[in-house]
Amino acid sequence: MIEKSEKTGITEIARLAKVSKATVDRVLYNRGRVSEDTREKILNICKDLNYQPNILAQRLASDKVYKFAVLIPKYSRDNPYWKYPLKGIENAEEEIENYGVTIKKYFYDLKDIHSFRKESLQILTSKPDGIVFAPEFKRESKEFSKKCAHNKIPYIYIDSTLPKQHNLSYFGQNTYQGGYLAGKLMSLHLKRYSEVIILNFANELENYPHFMDREKGMRDYFAHNNFHGKITTLNISPDQEIELKELIKGKIHHRTRGLFITSSAHKVARQIQKIGKGRLLIQGYDLTTPNLKYLENGIIDFLICQKPVTQGYLAINALFDHLVQKKEIQKENFMPIEIITKENYQYYLDSNN
Amino acid sequence: MIEKSEKTGITEIARLAKVSKATVDRVLYNRGRVSEDTREKILNICKDLNYQPNILAQRLASDKVYKFAVLIPKYSRDNPYWKYPLKGIENAEEEIENYGVTIKKYFYDLKDIHSFRKESLQILTSKPDGIVFAPEFKRESKEFSKKCAHNKIPYIYIDSTLPKQHNLSYFGQNTYQGGYLAGKLMSLHLKRYSEVIILNFANELENYPHFMDREKGMRDYFAHNNFHGKITTLNISPDQEIELKELIKGKIHHRTRGLFITSSAHKVARQIQKIGKGRLLIQGYDLTTPNLKYLENGIIDFLICQKPVTQGYLAINALFDHLVQKKEIQKENFMPIEIITKENYQYYLDSNN
DNA sequence: TTCAATTGCGGGAACGTTCCCGCAAAAAAA
């Protein structure tokens, strides 16, 4: 309980420069109407004192409210993944609402390209100061990015990214590296002539670059570490769930020791539980509730996860730092690749993942 | 750029209650000198409006400065671990210094129990509002804890903890679980009658509960998963580094497939590099610069790591939340157990780990 | 009964900014 010490505020600068606070303010924020002489004098004093504005006072005095918009897929019981980035976004919101920031959330349907278009137009008419969105639909996202740029609204990608765009930043996975690491873990368990099945839950892989990258990552690991066994890819449409059991059963034989699902593993795990797991090492993605059950009971051995909550949290904070704090933002931000098992999943559950 | 909307401030409450702002303030912060009637009236209005104080204005108006003290081991080239929690502490400091918080850091020498005593006394005479410290020396830390409590200074443990203390919170590892997970990874690589060496870099294990817990974790994993091989423990004093090579060489034979070092692995890795690694799977702790080299060149296979940067960051933030924001703090906070490999270590390097 | 102490409350400056308004001096236009 000591009195505040340093007082390198705008008033002190004004006093030293023998001008008023208003003039200092004009210089600092380029509001014009200042002579070049006084401008330089003030800037020099600021440098000497290493002046850092008091952001509390700034936000308190300013009547400006920052409006952020978020556009992400809506989560469902079937695909709860997007619950987690949303959680992170809300965490960030709580922290910065005192600074006069409001966040409006928009959701689109992953199965309905029109919903993306519709919501993105909504966002533009609301004229936010910054946008965070998940560019799952490639073409539409590029279009939206262009419109954002045209309206001079900074935008940040989350979860996946697009090349050659003017996004302020990206927060998400490095899917290839995740697959590569999965390959390493898998290889610990493989013998000389074992077989591995890679299972993509999609028919047309072009629309799911995440899945492709993960598969490529694993295959490359094996290639770089001269694995002599066999790798089989199985592409199954999500609608084929009913035949899933037979499809898998038909592919597994006595040499099969690994099963890598390039997305959520719970549907497969359910079937494997019926068939019997045997010596199969099963890897999948994301620490979601349906997956959790099979991680706990030992069907799924590893889940790979890239901090979905943190993705949302950091993306919002980046926008805040850029717009409010005027800080520099890193363009590429890959989340660490986490390996979740029965033994450590508890520590990933409710904290900031 | 819209004007701020809601105005549920203290002035609004005062207006509704037909009293002055000062009275509302007295009620809210129990400064006394208010009649029971007005007290209740004001509290009701606050509840109705769901009043949340504006922390920016609070910190701005208040002339109170919070002084935090931090006491952790000093880091060295030999043991760079403590660099990372310090980093997290400094990150947190940057964020909250605008709120009128100053953090004074004290360092002690892990090999010199007196330095801990000396620094902790220093801290007490400086009368901080809160303390974060690493209770590495058991007896002295308990004593210090008692003194803190006596002076009514809240204190938070970091990195390791002590039972039955009145610490506000703990941020750190769950060492047992880390060892257990290491056992799981190890087991992927083991065959039916393989051998594993557990290496503790210490003579008297009682002083290193972390090491003991890690060993126990691994042994328990094997016990729970009926591993039939042999587990050998090797306790080596840190001064014995010269004979290290021979010591290890003597223990490894053709069935040895795993080496688990319960602390930093780089010294062992250096010797293994000379001996030749063979089929050995090597696991150690912490993503520090010396370890990194051997992770990159493939000598070390896994490093287990528990977010040392985050530990520091969160501990300071907890103190802030408790003292400044008057929030509830969770007592036990285990960091997630991260598994670092050649393939993913880059993503753990400079971000907030 | 008188005087002191206590209780209950209001006024208002201060925190470090933002930003509107006003005004003299200088420059440009007439």
Add this chain to the structure above:
DNA sequence: TTTTTTTGCGGGAACGTTCCCGCAATTGAA
């Protein structure tokens, strides 16, 4: 030259709190 516009700057209210000071009313002590 006179009038208008522009430039350069200062004054000061406001943001939502904290907290000191002052003062009337009530209570207690003598």
